[in-house]
Amino acid sequence: MQTPLTCDQMVTYLNVVPDDDLVFKALADPTRRFLLDLLFARDGRTLTELESELEMTRFGVMKHLRVLEEAGLVVSRRSGREKLHFLNPVPIRQIHDRWIDKYTAHHALTLIDLKSELEDK
Amino acid sequence: MTSTTPRTVQVYRIYIQATPEAVWTAITDPEWSQRYGYRSPAHFELRPGGRYRGLASPEMTAAGAPEVAVEGEIVEVDPPRRLVQTWHPVWGREAAAEPATRLTYEIDESSPGVTRLTVVHDVTDAPSVAGMVAGEVPNAGGGWSEVLSDLKTLLETGKPLAG
Numbered sequence: 001m002q003t004p005l006t007c008d009q010m011v012t013y014l015n016v017v018p019d020d021d022l023v024f025k026a027l028a029d030p031t032r033r034f035l036l037d038l039l040f041a042r043d044g045r046t047l048t049e050l051e052s053e054l055e056m057t058r059f060g061v062m063k064h065l066r067v068l069e070e071a072g073l074v075v076s077r078r079s080g081r082e083k084l085h086f087l088n089p090v091p092i093r094q095i096h097d098r099w100i101d102k103y104t105a106h107h108a109l110t111l112i113d114l115k116s117e118l119e120d121k
Numbered sequence: 122m123t124s125t126t127p128r129t130v131q132v133y134r135i136y137i138q139a140t141p142e143a144v145w146t147a148i149t150d151p152e153w154s155q156r157y158g159y160r161s162p163a164h165f166e167l168r169p170g171g172r173y174r175g176l177a178s179p180e181m182t183a184a185g186a187p188e189v190a191v192e193g194e195i196v197e198v199d200p201p202r203r204l205v206q207t208w209h210p211v212w213g214r215e216a217a218a219e220p221a222t223r224l225t226y227e228i229d230e231s232s233p234g235v236t237r238l239t240v241v242h243d244v245t246d247a248p249s250v251a252g253m254v255a256g257e258v259p260n261a262g263g264g265w266s267e268v269l270s271d272l273k274t275l276l277e278t279g280k281p282l283a284g
Contacts, residue, residue: 018136044130075132075239086132089255093266094135094273097282 018072020098023091026071031056032064036073039087046082129247131255133240135269139276141228141236145201147272148226151176157275157282158268161190165206171195173206186212193221202228208242210250219247238272240265 026032031054038053039045051061065085068074075088137144147153151162160178165171175191182188190212197205209221223243231237242265244251256264263270275281 043132044128072134072136075134077132077241086130088132088134089266090133090135090269093263093270097270097274 022071026067026073032068036087043086044084128243129245131242133265133269135238135273137236137273137276139236141201141230144228144236144238147276157271159262167198215249219250222247222250
């Protein structure tokens with residue numbers, strides 16, 4: 001989605017609708033995939049908990065989490081004084097619906113064609 | 122730091138090109154809820170203490186589900202922004218034996234013409250329901266990810282996802 005350029009991008013950026021580009025870019029990094037795996041294993045973790053699993057500065061982990069949040073793959077919520085991070089699997093599902101289904105359907109059809117052809121002989 | 126009993130919470134978020142009112146209607150009107158996700162018409166008595174009844178889809182009925190597959194009670198109603206309810210499947214022995222779960226819908230306009238829908242499902246002490254709504258149970262549907270993906274497609278294109 002196109003958004004007009006403004007001077008307050010830092011403020012409005014998280015309100016931009018995440019698109020496929022942001023999701024693919026977020027996934028194209030081993031540390032960020034590892035963070036998603038950590039949340040998949042146990043959801044709702046604090047930055048401190050996530051940081052303890054990585055050999056990286058707190059600031060570095062924060063930067064990666066921000067990229068994941070901007071892509072919609074991580075949703076953070078306040079719980080009392082803590083900020084908890086949750087894996088949001090919906091963008092991955094949408095990529096699945098948009099890309100994977102399409103090609104696996106084609107793949108399956110090709111195999112069905114091959115099967116009929118071989119069986120006709 | 123205060124320590125509380127750990128809760129098991131699942132969070133799902135999707136952005137939909139529709140108004141918050143349209144998203145609210147798609148969730149609370151059975152004419153809409155039977156058109157996406159599990160195709161199960163959901164009836165809400167939209168007041169605190171009101172009943173929630175998720176009726177079995179034809180597919181669920183064919184598989185032996187009772188007329189009301191999911192029961193619940195409305196906790197909080199703030200149209201079109203916030204809806205809190207309990208959610209308790211009565212179909213499926215394991216899920217039915219678990220305590221009721223708590224479901225919160227948060228709806229807000231994230232930018233003009235775009236609505237952000239966040240579903241927070243507190244499935245504490247209900248591992249079977251947790252697996253079901255996460256789409257981890259084979260042949261039992263794709264859970265919230267599929268439901269929300271389908272809801273988005275229906276609202277944006279007028280047609281649900283195939284299948």
